[in-house]
Amino acid sequence: xxxxxTPAPPSSIPSSGTTFVNVVRSEWTKLWSVRSTRWTLLAxxxxxxxxxxxxxxxxxxxxxxxxxxxxxxxxPTATSLAGLYFGQLAIAVLGALVITAEYSxxxxxxxxxxxxxxxxxxxxxxxxxxxxxxxxxxxxSFAAFFIGQAFFATKGVQAHLSDPGVLRAVVGxxxxxxxxxxxxxxxxxxxxxxxxxxxxxxxxxxxxxLLSNLLPGDWGKTIREYFFxxxxxxxxxxxxxxxxxxxxxGYLVFTLEWMVILLVxxxxxxRRDA
Amino acid sequence: MIEARGLTKRYGDKxxxxxxxxxxxxxxxxxxxxPNGAGKSTTMRLILGLDRPNSGVALINGHPYRSSxxxxxxxxxxxxxxxxxxxxxxxxxxxxxxQANGIPGTRIGEVLDLTGMRDVAKKRIRGFSLGxxxxxxxxxAMLGDPQVLMxxxxxxxxxxxxxxxxRQFMQTMAARGRTVFVSSHLxxxxxxxxxxxxVIGRGRLLADMSTSEFxxxxxxxxxxxxxxxxxxxxxxxxxxxxxxxxxxxxLEVEGMSTDQVGDVAAAHGLTVHELFTQRSSLEEAFMExxxxxxxxxxxxxxxxxxxxxxxxxxxRTER
Numbered sequence: 218x219x220x221x222x223t224p225a226p227p228s229s230i231p232s233s234g235t236t237f238v239n240v241v242r243s244e245w246t247k248l249w250s251v252r253s254t255r256w257t258l259l260a261x262x263x264x265x266x267x268x269x270x271x272x273x274x275x276x277x278x279x280x281x282x283x284x285x286x287x288x289x290x291x292x293p294t295a296t297s298l299a300g301l302y303f304g305q306l307a308i309a310v311l312g313a314l315v316i317t318a319e320y321s322x323x324x325x326x327x328x329x330x331x332x333x334x335x336x337x338x339x340x341x342x343x344x345x346x347x348x349x350x351x352x353x354x355x356x357x358s359f360a361a362f363f364i365g366q367a368f369f370a371t372k373g374v375q376a377h378l379s380d381p382g383v384l385r386a387v388v389g390x391x392x393x394x395x396x397x398x399x400x401x402x403x404x405x406x407x408x409x410x411x412x413x414x415x416x417x418x419x420x421x422x423x424x425x426x427l428l429s430n431l432l433p434g435d436w437g438k439t440i441r442e443y444f445f446x447x448x449x450x451x452x453x454x455x456x457x458x459x460x461x462x463x464x465x466x467g468y469l470v471f472t473l474e475w476m477v478i479l480l481v482x483x484x485x486x487x488r489r490d491a
Numbered sequence: 492m493i494e495a496r497g498l499t500k501r502y503g504d505k506x507x508x509x510x511x512x513x514x515x516x517x518x519x520x521x522x523x524x525x526p527n528g529a530g531k532s533t534t535m536r537l538i539l540g541l542d543r544p545n546s547g548v549a550l551i552n553g554h555p556y557r558s559s560x561x562x563x564x565x566x567x568x569x570x571x572x573x574x575x576x577x578x579x580x581x582x583x584x585x586x587x588x589x590q591a592n593g594i595p596g597t598r599i600g601e602v603l604d605l606t607g608m609r610d611v612a613k614k615r616i617r618g619f620s621l622g623x624x625x626x627x628x629x630x631x632a633m634l635g636d637p638q639v640l641m642x643x644x645x646x647x648x649x650x651x652x653x654x655x656x657x658r659q660f661m662q663t664m665a666a667r668g669r670t671v672f673v674s675s676h677l678x679x680x681x682x683x684x685x686x687x688x689x690v691i692g693r694g695r696l697l698a699d700m701s702t703s704e705f706x707x708x709x710x711x712x713x714x715x716x717x718x719x720x721x722x723x724x725x726x727x728x729x730x731x732x733x734x735x736x737x738x739x740x741x742l743e744v745e746g747m748s749t750d751q752v753g754d755v756a757a758a759h760g761l762t763v764h765e766l767f768t769q770r771s772s773l774e775e776a777f778m779e780x781x782x783x784x785x786x787x788x789x790x791x792x793x794x795x796x797x798x799x800x801x802x803x804x805x806x807r808t809e810r
Contacts, residue, residue, distance in 0.1 A: 226668050228564040228636040233593030235560055243591035250583035251576060323574030326541055327631070330568050331591045333540050333557040490542040 235332045240341040243332075248315065248345055257311035258349070261394065262357050265304030269361040272299050273368035280372045292456040293376040294383050297365020298390045301453065304357060305397035305446070306419055308350055312401025313414040315346045320409045329491050339483055343402055347395060354394025358453075362387045382455040385464065389452030392468060396449050397422055400475040406482030422446045443470055492517055492670055493538060493639060497547035500533055500694075507533045509694035510547070515672045515687075517638070520665045522685030522702070523674040526781050530694035531674040532570065535643050539568055551639055563592040567632030568641040572624035572648075577617030581608060581627050584616060588631055602630040621648030629657070639670040646680060658684050678777035682706065692781035709776035714744040716752050717765040724761050731755050743769070 233239060248254055276283075276296060283291070316339075319325040332338050362378075369375040378384050400421065405414040422445055429441045441447055442462055449471030451457075452464045462470060493515035500508040508530040515521045525531050536542040538549040540557035548555065551566055559565050575584055585599045603609040606626040611619070619627065625645060632640060640661070646654045661684060665671045675681050681688060681702070688705050690698040698705055714733075717740065718724045725735045725742055733747040744752055749766050756763045 226638070228638060230564060230594055230598060230634070230636040232561040232564045232635060235562065235592060239593045240591055243587045246583060246587040246590055247576075247579070250580065250587070251578040253578065318576060322576045323571060324576045326536075326539075326570060326574050327588075328591075329541060330539050330566070330570075331563055331588050333559060333562055488543070490536070 235334055235337065237337060237341060240332055240337050241345055244338075244341045244345040248349065251318070253314060253318075254311065254349075257307050257314070258353050260307040261304045261311070261353055262360070264307055265300040265357045265361055266364060267300065268303045269297055269300030269364055270368075273297060273365040277368045277372055280374075288374075290456060291374060292454060293366065293369045293374055294362065294380075294386045295454040295456070297362050297369070297376075298358060298386065298453040300361050301354075301358065301390050301393060302423075302446070302450070305394060305422055308353065308394050308398040309401030309418040309422055310415050312346060312350065312398040312403075313405035313418055314411060315342060315402060316405040317409060317411040317414050321411055325491050335486050335491075336483055339406060339486055343399070343479070346402055347399060350398035351391055351395040354398075355388065355391030357394060358387050358390025361390065376455065380455070382464075386453050386455050389464060389468065393449050393452055393471075396468070396471050396475060397446070399479070400445065403475045403479035403482055406486060407478055445471055445474055448474070492552060493641075493672055494550040494553075495534065495538065495547065496550070498534065498537055498544050498549055499546045500530075500537055500542060501545050507694050508537065508544070511691065511694065511696055512547075513689050513696060513699050515639075515670055515689070517670040518665060518668050519686040520661050520671045520673060520684055521687045521689060522681035523672060523689050523691070524678060524681050524777065525674075525676065525691040525697075527676050529676075529691050529781070531676075531691065532643050533694075534691070535568070535570060535641055535672075535674065538641065539566070539570075561592060561635070563588070563594060563635030563637060565635075565637055566639045566641060567629075567635065567637040569625070569628035569632050569645060570641075570643045572621065572628040575616050575624070575627070578615060580613055580615055581619075581630075582612040584627070585631060585634065588634055592635060594634055598634055602633045605633060606630040622650060622653050625649060625653070625657075629660070637669075640664055640672065642671075642673045644674055644676070646675070646677075654680075678774045690777070690780065697780055706776075709780060713769045714747055714749050714752050715741040715765070715767055715769045716744060716756070716763060717741050718756065718761055718763050720761050723759070724756060724763075727755050727759050727761070728752065741765070 273296065319328060328338060329335060366375040376383050378387065401414070401418040404418045404421070408414045408417060426444050426447050429437065429444050429447070432440055438460070442460070448462050448467040451462050451467030454464065457463065461467065496512050498508050498511040499506070511530075511534060523531050523534070533542065537544050538551065538556065540555060551559070556562065556566065581603075582599065585602065586596060589596050589598060600609070603612050606629050608623070608626050608630055611623065616624065616627065625648060629645070642661070645657050649657065661671050661673060665686075673684065685702055688698060688700060688702050689696070690705070700708070715738070716724065721742060728735050728742070728744055728747065731747070731751070733752070734745040736743050749768055753763065753766055
């Protein structure tokens with residue numbers, strides 16, 4: 218080579234490097250510096266509380282027509298948290314967007330140039346979003362619980378946080394929202410396309426569980442028991458349906474399900490071209 | 492310093508980068524030249540570890556980029572200026588990048604000033620023109636004051652003022668001992684910006700030499716002469732060692748200067764109406780070079796590349 222190599226001077230800028238803490242701070246900035254984050258979180262809360270109010274109002278308005286058998290199995294906690302089944306969609310959408318927006322804008326290449334250790338980026342992103350989803354979920358769940366109980370108190374059938382299993386169910390509502398958000402995130406990391414990821418996550422959480430009720434026989438029952446939201450949602454119940462998984466087992470199954478998807482997404486992230 | 496050793500990248504059936512080896516040295520601006528689709532962007536993505544090569548390695552400062560723990564101190568890259576989340580402000584975009592590498596946030600103001608972007612720091616990137624996005628990309632690349640700068644077609648979308656700015660910027664950085672690697676499909680742009688050229692076509696290395704050497708080698712000078720006694724003159728020039736061809740009513744003489752041709756004509760009492768040196772333009776030289784590679788690739792499998800075969804195909808396509 219004809220050019221004479223002159224040694225390049227080192228950079229004058231201090232850098233503590235791509236440590237996990239640094240990458241988490243960066244992802245935190247990224248999460249809050251786009252408008253869609255606040256809007257989607259707000260949607261999660263508003264939709265959940267809106268449907269909870271609707272259900273609780275309907276239940277108390279029709280209370281005189283509810284027969285004794287139904288009254289005996291009435292679960293005021295789970296009913297007050299039923300709105301979360303609608304709010305879950307918004308958080309799953311945000312979970313998917315947190316990662317797919319990087320691909321749709323091409324920003325992933327800027328991100329992976331700044332931090333070439335890809336798994337670090339994925340897990341920092343997941344952790345950052347997970348914390349936000351959990352806090353949002355807990356706030357929503359407690360608010361929904363108190364709104365619901367305010368309605369049920371008019372009929373004297375309200376639950377109290379000190380009742381057995383109630384605190385677990387309300388905290389469980391927050392955990393359930395976390396799981397739904399992480400499912401969206403996991404699907405997003407796997408599929409990388411916003412529309413496809415959102416459709417898939419919504420399908421897994423909302424549409425397929427309804428369809429699974431139509432499945433016949435033993436395998437239909439198994440799918441019903443173990444399918445994403447059917448399993449995960451048990452954590453929000455106080456009165457157990459004996460045909461479904463117990464609260465913590467159900468939540469564990471749900472968690473393992475999204476973790477497997479995320480794991481596949483992580484392996485692909487390492488291997489695929491960005 | 493950037494090194495590519497036997498880099499090969501396939502997308503499905505298409506061979507985008509084909510056994511590419513080169514080294515980019517610090518202290519000069521190195522132009523990475525090739526027609527659109529030659530594999531320049533792919534090569535840059537391979538260097539940054541964004542795409543995985545099918546074979547070969549790319550090293551920056553002696554190690555693969557993906558193993559770097561302070562990557563922004565090592566490389567500042569601008570591949571596609573529009574590849575950022577448009578919903579973020581310039582300030583937030585730069586802050587997130589600083590944080591990712593633990594670079595002090597005070598650096599943001601410095602790079603905004605450097606690129607003249609301070610006034611729009613609080614604006615969302617979505618509204619930026621391509622020129623502003625390019626400047627933001629350069630600001631981001633400069634956050635870590637990196638040893639290696641890598642820009643993919645940076646003058647695209649810039650106004651003339653912006654083009655001069657970035658040209659001077661790259662030359663200043665090279666003068667400070669940085670490695671500057673810049674791609675372009677425009678020979679004219681590279682001839683005024685780069686001191687060294689790496690030329691590729693169809694993913695293969697065509698030339699790796701200084702710009703002046705490239706110009707000297709590829710813009711061959713030919714002597715042209717016009718005479719009413721063309722046939723006799725051609726015969727005499729042939730006997731004096733010139734290779735003569737007929738072009739546009741001129742005799743084109745290879746291997747003889749204008750002085751020599753004039754002397755031969757005078758010695759034999761032949762009339763000369765015009766006599767001058769014809770130099771092919773750099774752009775033509777570049778197109779000639781890359782077109783050959785394209786034909787060579789299109790017509791023959793990888794192992795046959797004897798010059799006479801190439802000449803043959805060349806003639807066939809020109810017809």
